[in-house]
Amino acid sequence: MEQFQPRQSQPTSAKSATQQQSCTPIVAIDLSALFYSLLFPSTQLSGTANELEKNVFRRVEAALASPKAIAERVLKLPTQIAALDQQLADENTDTKALLLLIERDPVLSVEVLKLCNSPLFRRSDKEVTSLQQALVQLGREQMRRFVTTAMMRKVIDIQPIYFRRFGSQVWRHSMQVAYLSSELTQEDPDTAFLLGLLHDVGKIAIFKLLLEAFKQAEPGEQPCSSLFRQVMTAKSLSLSALLARYWELPSLFEAELSRLAVVDSKPAGGLAEVVWRANLISECSMLFEAGKLQPGQLDRLLFDAAIDRETFEQLHQKLVLF
Template identity: 25%
Template structure:
């Protein structure tokens, strides 16, 4: 317990390389203005769907993506939806927010591959898979808001993109280590080369992007959510379990995942049994692939 409290007390402290790396790069350091506007509108109880529409129609790519999503079999509405107004009503504000952020993040993950062993597009595939699995776990367990949990899953590994773009040569070295040394975890290689892990790079990014604190918790503790106080564990645990499920069905780049088994304590927190989740990933494979296509995969 003392160790956990120390970690939380020091949560405001980041190694210098984390802050320097974030401010060194341009295409990830600023979440597009439209995504920020939509986040602010969703958080404002006095905002209206008309406020949201005015923001969306000024971004043709986002408008097209929203219409593509609302007309997909993922939602299964009986009639074609042709207006942004109707799409907002049917999808809801949180889903619109997720689409806006997802389409923004997808551009971040469109980078050149690192040798033969790492393609950022594969990491995006994994992130979408984790988002879908986490959302379904949220629905199954009745814990967390499914839309918030989806977004948390989508951004859980964003710190890797900060590392890669700000410290390219060092990242090539990290990929080389994890490719050669199967017993070395991704996080161990990060510590060895950079002195910090993707959780810290990602947590700092969430803070700079003004995401709510629980997203920073997810990104910072998704490998070890039990280090958080009980009141802050639910969404990080959902994402942790989803991370393992996505890796077990081999969706995208999953070398970052350190175990194939789910801690019984995690399942207990979610009020789920192993049998509840063991086939979940496979059953969601089609949904994962569809979501990947819809979000610009």
């Protein structure tokens, strides 16, 4: 935060400018509302929840009371993800056996190779054409992240064409947060990556509940209340934490996601703070790209994220590649 500390002395003109700025009221930035507009761009917000939204609220409360049902029926984690991640993390696991395990799932293999050859992660001009080559070129740690990412992509898949934009935007945001989380910490970048990737699974679960509720809704009904936005923002992180517990992920995941679920409060230290900052930077980047942030708003949010404008612009150039 050193770059944000005030200087000890200023010229008179600079002081008067500062005094003028201090008299200007700071307008609160509702970042969740701005980001919601990216997920549902055609929706005009209203203050009152409609029957569709009330139906979703009831389903969300039921899901929070019984995460087992939502984990088994709505958002099922691939059974091999935890075991495969553990084996990739273990340096003693035989490489050949590891590659055979991945190759059992042809779709997983293809998705991993796509990530290896994507503009953001490609290491050379030569295309990676096999998992063996990918493991040699990228190393076990990067391979672990790619396999986890490819498996989570199946969980977040959104089928209905009308809402495919929602799924693609949330997935893009999740990947950005995972990448940023691993970049912002030296403590445990691999765990930070997976935590960033998982932080929005509750939002996907709520959205899938919304799709189910549509079957009983009146024609033309849409999620359009500010209350629904608040539920998507606040309840989703609590649901993410509960899902991590039911999926039997290491207890650290539920603990850090629970810390993130405390609304309007920045976590102090640990991986929760890392993911909190990564989430803020990603939302700023996506909104900035869409032309939905004014320069003053962006500077204010970057201050909260504890990065300067130059650092943000460098990160932004990478994030737009997702």
